[in-house]
Amino acid sequence: MAKLSSSAQTSREPAAKDAVEDFLKRRKKATINDVAHLAQVSKKTVSRVINNSPSVREETRDAVNDIIARVGFRPDPQARGLAFRRSFLLGLVYDNPNAQYIVNMQMGALDGLRGSGTELVVHPCDWRSANFLEDIRNFVESQRLAGVIILPPIAEDRDLLALMDELDIPYIRITARSGEDATPPIHAQQIVSRDREGCRQAGAHVGELGHTRIGYISGNLAYPSAHERRAGFDAGLAEHDVTIAPELEVPGDYSFESGYAGARTLLSHANPPTALICANDEMAAAAYRAAFEKGLRIPEDLTIIGFDDAPIATRIYPPLTTVRLPTRDMARIAAETLIQTEGTVKPTVIIDAALVVRGSSGPAPR
The missing domain is CATH 3.40.50.2300 (Response regulator)
Structure with a gap:
């Protein structure tokens, strides 16, 4: 669609306003086709806006979101999943006995997904089980996940990362050691903490x-x-x-x-x-x-x-x-990265750890 001049854009606004008011008078449940028609864009553009694609111009995104808000359009998650051949679900996979660590990771991932239309599915597993990889395969395939966050220690498992590549599923590993430090090296999207x-x-x-x-x-x-x-x-x-x-x-x-x-x-x-x-x-x-x-x-x-x-x-x-x-910040960054990159691998993110001195440390007793 050709880009409108500023004068054409201005002349279109009253007509668009009238069209929305006419639509609301009909008390009809809005569809994605209605939004596209009222915003004067393609259905594909509306879909890209809904899914936070970076390929949409800001002014177009604002116009489409304005129409969505005014007509009360609510995307159908199942229809979205069928259209994209994946559900709008992000997996969090872990095997870790530290309950507080897992809770912090869950909360961080939810922070990163808030407002995105993507939900979190948590999947504990047993790294030592003979069925470990098959369990993960079944989880990813049955949920048709849009991406996976992999926590330590299983983020170091080369066979698991190879499985993610085989399934062609976007993933990000959280680890205390970068792929460059590993033997053989791991070439994957990763959040690395400087423990x-x-x-x-x-x-x-x-x-x-x-x-x-x-x-x-x-x-x-x-x-x-x-x-x-x-x-x-x-x-x-x-x-x-x-x-x-x-x-x-x-x-x-x-x-x-x-x-x-x-x-x-x-x-x-x-x-x-x-x-x-x-x-x-x-x-x-x-x-x-x-x-x-x-x-x-x-x-x-x-x-x-x-x-x-x-x-x-x-x-x-x-x-x-x-x-x-x-x-919590590490998991938030991981979730945001997965839903924003659309499968494009971004550079490693380094997170610093730092000492916090409180009351439990004091001079050696004499």
Whole structure:
């Protein structure tokens, strides 16, 4: 359709207004064809506006949205799905025992989808199951997903990413390690958190406070984040010539229960640590409980450090010193990226983690 001159555009507006008023008098339910006719554009253009396509000029988008609002048009999600051969559903796939992390990711994805007409479908899975890939295939195909957000640790699974490519489904992985760091490399749309740098800051903070007996409760070693965080803490402590003694490191899996068991073990040591570094806030909160049972004061007797800056970090007392990872923002960016790129791969997005000092860290006891 040829572009109208400004004078032609102006002369058209009263006629368009009259046409909308005539349509409203008929008390008819508006269809996409009605919107196209009243806005004097093609049906395809209306469809592109509804689906937030970047290929529509701003003035055209505004005109079509104005007509949609005035006639009360409501797109049919099923019809939209048939027209595009996919539903307007975005999948969130995960296998992670940290409930707060998953909740934050869900809320972030919903933030990114708000107003887009696309809904979120959450799919927990068992990474260790023999049917893991078949389960994901069935989920994607049955829902006819428009895209998938893949959370760690399964975001590292090469076979899963190959399956996404085979199904020709847009996806974005959230990870603590970029594809360039992986072997073999992963060439995919991704949100990468700089866990290591935030943990370096935390390790340096503990070292600066004068602690030399430092306990460590690790994350699940099947997760790249566990290795990234440990490397960061070690680097920060090394700035003050401090290391974590092997006998003061215990395994965890990011759950409260593993943090509690690990903290009890470390605090029962003949020469217990004066600082506990935990690979996430859930385990750090569990360490508070173990410290209370031992009659230890925080931070006078024991410094505790976490990671995530989850809501629990400010709900316990004293408030937890932790590394802030904006998980909700990461999921929001992932959702926005998937619905805006229309399958075009965009560069990696880097998210910084940073230390937040609160009341749980203090000088080493003399």
